[in-house]
Amino acid sequence: MTGNPSIVPTVLYADAKAAIRTLTEGLGFTEVRVYEGEDGTVLHAELACGNGMVMLGSKGREGAFARAMGDSGPSGIYVVVEDVDAHHARAAKHGVEILMPPTDQDYGSRDYMARDAEGNVWSFGTYSPSTAPAG
16 A cells, blocks of 8 residues: 555454454455554554555543444445455455355446454445546
8 A cells, every 4th residue: 555545444343353364364454553552452453455444443442432432333344456256265265254245236346245253344346436526
């Protein structure tokens, strides 16, 4: 990844270390930074995929963000990938729960959906949103 993304989803996990393993080994993210507390709790982690990034940490910590997130439900995150079928094969090989196999969509994208161990839904597809005006 080069540059700085302007939108970065942030997810809290009960087992952030397991989430990092799933995201890197099973879903192809690259570990950029991981900061742990003295007790091994993941205070903050940054993982990259393409030119995007996700931040994550452990649930149950102190601070305004942790309180605001509380026991929030699962999140849905969409990630653009070039080769959906290869990405899906990697995820399946690593035991990631697949909710929808690679499927061609009416709007021209090819997508699949997976769920991580804590219920977050990750969609991977070829559709790449643009900030350019429609028309």
